[in-house]
Amino acid sequence: MTQQQEKDEFVRQWAREVLGSSYVSKTRPQVWELLDACTTKLVSALMAEEYSPVLAAEVGARLIREHFVGSRALRGTLQLVATGLPGVAGFTCEEVPRERLLALLGALAGGYSRELRERTLGEQEVIRQAVLQAKDEAEEAHRATEARFRAVFASSALGIAIVSLDGTIEDVNESVARIFRTTRESMVDSTILDLVDEGWWHELAEANAELVAECNEHFEVDTRYTVPDSDEEVWTQVTGSLVYDAHGRPEYQVVLYTDITDRNLLKERLSWQAMHDPLTGLANRTLLQSRTESALDQSTPGHRIGLCYLDLDGFKTINDTLGHRVGDELLRAVAQRLHEVVDAEGALAARMGGDEFVVLVPDSGGTRAVLDLVSRFYDAITRPVHVGEHELSASASVGVVERETVGTDLYELQRDADISLYRAKSDGKAQWALFDSEQNAFARQRFRLSAEMPAALDNDEFFVEYHPITWLADGSLAAVHAEVIWDHEDRDIDSAEFLEIAEETGVIIRLGTWMMRQVCEHAMEWVRSLGSAAPIVSVDLSPRYFRAPGLVDEVGRILEETGAPARNLRLSVPESALFDECGDPVDTLSVFVEMGFDFVVRDFGSDYTHLGRLSELPVSTVCVEGDYLNGLAGHRAPEPLSEHLVHSVVSAAHLLGMTVIAAGVRTEEHAARLHKVGVQAVRGEYAGERASALEIRELIDSGEFVGSR
Amino acid sequence: MDQQHSGLAKDVDMETASAARCYDYYLGGAHNFAVDRELAQKVEAQVPQVRDLAQDNRAFLRRAVRYCLDRGIRQFLDIGSGIPTVGNVHEIAQAVDPEARVVYVDNEPVAVAHSRTILDGNDNADVVQAELEDVDGVLDSPEANRLLNFDEPVAVMMLALFHFVPESARPREILRRYHERMARGSYLGFSHLTEDAHAEYMHSLVDLYKNSSNPLVARSRHQIAELLQDFDPVDPGVVYVPEWRPETEEDRWEDPSRSLAYGVVGYKA
Numbered sequence: 001m002t003q004q005q006e007k008d009e010f011v012r013q014w015a016r017e018v019l020g021s022s023y024v025s026k027t028r029p030q031v032w033e034l035l036d037a038c039t040t041k042l043v044s045a046l047m048a049e050e051y052s053p054v055l056a057a058e059v060g061a062r063l064i065r066e067h068f069v070g071s072r073a074l075r076g077t078l079q080l081v082a083t084g085l086p087g088v089a090g091f092t093c094e095e096v097p098r099e100r101l102l103a104l105l106g107a108l109a110g111g112y113s114r115e116l117r118e119r120t121l122g123e124q125e126v127i128r129q130a131v132l133q134a135k136d137e138a139e140e141a142h143r144a145t146e147a148r149f150r151a152v153f154a155s156s157a158l159g160i161a162i163v164s165l166d167g168t169i170e171d172v173n174e175s176v177a178r179i180f181r182t183t184r185e186s187m188v189d190s191t192i193l194d195l196v197d198e199g200w201w202h203e204l205a206e207a208n209a210e211l212v213a214e215c216n217e218h219f220e221v222d223t224r225y226t227v228p229d230s231d232e233e234v235w236t237q238v239t240g241s242l243v244y245d246a247h248g249r250p251e252y253q254v255v256l257y258t259d260i261t262d263r264n265l266l267k268e269r270l271s272w273q274a275m276h277d278p279l280t281g282l283a284n285r286t287l288l289q290s291r292t293e294s295a296l297d298q299s300t301p302g303h304r305i306g307l308c309y310l311d312l313d314g315f316k317t318i319n320d321t322l323g324h325r326v327g328d329e330l331l332r333a334v335a336q337r338l339h340e341v342v343d344a345e346g347a348l349a350a351r352m353g354g355d356e357f358v359v360l361v362p363d364s365g366g367t368r369a370v371l372d373l374v375s376r377f378y379d380a381i382t383r384p385v386h387v388g389e390h391e392l393s394a395s396a397s398v399g400v401v402e403r404e405t406v407g408t409d410l411y412e413l414q415r416d417a418d419i420s421l422y423r424a425k426s427d428g429k430a431q432w433a434l435f436d437s438e439q440n441a442f443a444r445q446r447f448r449l450s451a452e453m454p455a456a457l458d459n460d461e462f463f464v465e466y467h468p469i470t471w472l473a474d475g476s477l478a479a480v481h482a483e484v485i486w487d488h489e490d491r492d493i494d495s496a497e498f499l500e501i502a503e504e505t506g507v508i509i510r511l512g513t514w515m516m517r518q519v520c521e522h523a524m525e526w527v528r529s530l531g532s533a534a535p536i537v538s539v540d541l542s543p544r545y546f547r548a549p550g551l552v553d554e555v556g557r558i559l560e561e562t563g564a565p566a567r568n569l570r571l572s573v574p575e576s577a578l579f580d581e582c583g584d585p586v587d588t589l590s591v592f593v594e595m596g597f598d599f600v601v602r603d604f605g606s607d608y609t610h611l612g613r614l615s616e617l618p619v620s621t622v623c624v625e626g627d628y629l630n631g632l633a634g635h636r637a638p639e640p641l642s643e644h645l646v647h648s649v650v651s652a653a654h655l656l657g658m659t660v661i662a663a664g665v666r667t668e669e670h671a672a673r674l675h676k677v678g679v680q681a682v683r684g685e686y687a688g689e690r691a692s693a694l695e696i697r698e699l700i701d702s703g704e705f706v707g708s709r
Numbered sequence: 710m711d712q713q714h715s716g717l718a719k720d721v722d723m724e725t726a727s728a729a730r731c732y733d734y735y736l737g738g739a740h741n742f743a744v745d746r747e748l749a750q751k752v753e754a755q756v757p758q759v760r761d762l763a764q765d766n767r768a769f770l771r772r773a774v775r776y777c778l779d780r781g782i783r784q785f786l787d788i789g790s791g792i793p794t795v796g797n798v799h800e801i802a803q804a805v806d807p808e809a810r811v812v813y814v815d816n817e818p819v820a821v822a823h824s825r826t827i828l829d830g831n832d833n834a835d836v837v838q839a840e841l842e843d844v845d846g847v848l849d850s851p852e853a854n855r856l857l858n859f860d861e862p863v864a865v866m867m868l869a870l871f872h873f874v875p876e877s878a879r880p881r882e883i884l885r886r887y888h889e890r891m892a893r894g895s896y897l898g899f900s901h902l903t904e905d906a907h908a909e910y911m912h913s914l915v916d917l918y919k920n921s922s923n924p925l926v927a928r929s930r931h932q933i934a935e936l937l938q939d940f941d942p943v944d945p946g947v948v949y950v951p952e953w954r955p956e957t958e959e960d961r962w963e964d965p966s967r968s969l970a971y972g973v974v975g976y977k978a
Contacts, residue, residue, distance in 0.1 A: 022760075023736040023737060025801070027957075028959060067737060067794075123739035127730075127819070130820075130822040130825075134721045134821065
């Protein structure tokens with residue numbers, strides 16, 4: 001092995017001894033290079049004429065600077081130098097003075113440990129400084145956060161309070177003091193409940209308790225506070241949330257106060273407007289409804305409620321003749337008087353619109369007490385009212401309901417009050433009527449039917465069938481009489497009943513038109529299938545329908561669209577409907593006659609007013625019906641008075657040149673007696689059962705009915 | 710929540726051992742306190758090769774940085790840099806090119822303060838205190854803005870870092886977001902503890918670090934490859950750190966798996 005090879009081997013072994021005990025940022029070849037230089041230094045120290053510890057100490061320090069800081073690095077280095085360095089220098093161990101070698105090792109170790117101590121202390125100092133610096137920075141950040149919080153706290157327009165978990169105020173900002181018209185100092189140590197009026201204690205305390213118990217993350221309640229020694233009311237929106245400590249336990253709460261007084265005033269004004277009638281200042285429908293509902297909610301046994309519906313009589317006339325300004329003044333005066341009387345009794349007066357008013361007695365002392373109140377406000381509103389130069393007297397119809405709240409509901413109450421008012425009005429105006437279930441059952445029934453009828457028309461619940469009218473002389477078919485039938489889903493309704501309601505409510509216009517069209521379609525169908533054998537059809541037109549504006553056009557259109565010939569139809573109307581108020585025949589008559597219609601006067605004999613002028617009209621036929629006809633129906637001898645009446649009515653018709661038909665004839669005997677007094681044709685059971693248009697056609701086709709005119 | 714977002718300072722906790730200062734201890738440094746040494750010595754008693762593996766990880770950093778330097782990378786982002794004892798990225802890089810720029814990132818205030826001291830006067834290196842998960846906070850920090858250009862290739866170093874990121878923090882997502890911001894041609898240096906071999910050592914480590922500021926989670930080679938699926942691993946792929954391009958044959962361990970850590974350098978194509 002050459003000297004150089006010996007040295008290389010020494011260096012590599014040295015690298016193995018020192019690498020791995022601590023991290024060095026050099027690669028292994030770089031470490032070899034470094035240790036090679038160190039080896040050279042040590043050799044020269046070993047070989048020096050005069051020994052110096054400097055070189056060896058430098059090598060020790062260099063190892064530390066390169067971060068060979070592990071104890072294994074020093075141990076390995078010392079052992080290797082002690083055993084291997086003489087060989088690298090070209091000697092055997094025995095040839096090197098022992099003292100020189102030990103001194104060299106000592107110097108190397110001394111340099112190493114001095115540098116290690118320096119380095120360690122240096123690093124400790126650096127890390128300590130780093131900790132201090134980090135702490136300073138954290139502290140600074142805390143201070144900045146704290147300062148920012150303080151700035152927010154102090155300058156916020158929002159009131160901020162720091163509150164302990166038991167509700168004690170620990171600190172507040174200036175805004176809280178301003179909102180509650182006091183000073184910050186005086187608020188500290190009071191509680192959040194001190195900042196609300198008694199009525200809000202419970203709500204706030206409960207919300208706060210739930211927050212502190214961590215049931216809720218925050219709370220928000222609107223509260224009122226009355227400033228002591230003044231009437232000033234402060235409304236605030238109070239929002240609370242919890243602040244947790246480092247261990248996640250609630251530490252304190254932050255409560256925010258927003259002054260919402262102005263917002264509340266506006267809200268109150270808006271809500272007053274939403275609940276009141278602008279003309280009279282009385283409650284409106286919304287407020288009435290809500291008060292009625294809350295009165296009904298009181299289900300204490302024996303609790304009673306009263307509801308009165310009022311309609312001013314003849315108000316429309318006042319409006320039409322004296323103008324709306326006068327009408328409005330009258331409404332205001334009535335409203336004022338109504339309010340004065342009922343308000344004193346704890347009742348509520350409301351205006352529904354137009355001339356309709358309602359009085360709610362939410363806590364009624366009984367029917368007698370409510371009727372007493374009605375009579376008092378009735379007196380008040382009917383006293384004359386002076387508007388400008390006019391002295392007006394209002395009169396009203398009143399419907400009253402008074403009953404226990406248990407077992408009734410809003411709908412029922414309103415409906416019954418409405419029915420009572422309806423009864424009061426139909427009994428004649430300026431009346432009041434108390435709801436009575438028996439009396440009102442009938443009214444209620446009609447009420448319901450009138451409500452159902454328009455929908456029934458839409459749903460095709462009506463249909464038309466025909467009663468045969470036969471000549472008494474030979475039993476042949478004289479005509480058929482149309483009847484409208486309501487296929488009501490619940491029960492049978494007599495057509496006379498619903499037609500009367502339709503007449504009252506005005507549905508008769510739609511129903512009449514519908515029926516007219518049905519009849520024309522059937523008549524046309526008969527013309528098509530039976531030709532000249534097609535029967536004449538008589539159809540009842542109600543007085544209201546007969547006078548409906550546009551009726552002529554409507555009927556003309558129906559004829560055109562269906563193609564039915566007018567000569568096949570007989571329009572059946574009551575005598576009174578043929579004449580106007582002055583007793584002259586109505587204008588439409590001549591138009592209908594021009595169109596080819598003929599008329600039947602129904603209920604002939606019930607009214608003799610226009611008898612004399614009937615002959616002027618295109619009427620060929622009269623129909624008689626009614627109880628007095630039944631006097632001839634029994635098995636016993638005819639009842640003389642009835643016989644006389646029938647006789648005189650029929651005679652009158654004959655004198656006018658009319659053909660006479662009797663309705664409601666059931667038996668042959670009845671028919672025979674009527675025939676005897678001059679009745680020419682009959683309908684009813686005797687003449688034949690009611691049948692559909694198709695059945696009528698089949699009956700005629702089969703020869704069952706012999707057509708004859 | 711990190712400092713920037715909450716507006717609140719992260720407290721300097723000197724009561725609990727820090728992984729960064731323990732690591733410094735394993736490397737032979739004295740930038741540590743009794744509390745750190747106590748944990749480090751406990752670890753050493755259970756896992757005798759812990760100093761070796763810390764040093765090997767540090768050597769892997771050196772080789773990975775050199776690898777990137779050799780491929781022309783001149784900007785480095787070292788996340789989870791810890792206490793920079795010796796062989797820091799800026800020392801390695803600036804020894805090759807004094808203009809090389811380096812940004813260190815750590816979430817631990819003391820480590821950051823320490824780095825600041827070390828870097829005082831070095832215009833091409835700086836440190837950011839931020840959380841790894843706060844990707845925008847890291848990449849858009851004033852320091853990164855000043856020193857790094859993400860339109861050009863960058864080397865991001867995440868050594869011995871992700872074994873402190875539990876699944877609940879969605880590590881895959883974090884890596885994806887860094888990948889998104891890195892230019893094509895960038896590199897990722899990555900090392901991670903594993904229990905694929907010598908699980909008993911790994912379990913001791915996990916146990917010992919459980920109550921430190923930095924609990925550990927070990928991952929398998931497969932899991933690590935999955936974490937890095939956005940990157941193409943350069944040769945030799947995911948291997949035990951001593952096996953990753955050793956400078957001499959002597960630097961390979963007889964049993965590389967005793968290093969308990971995988972190393973890999975990924976490339977963004």
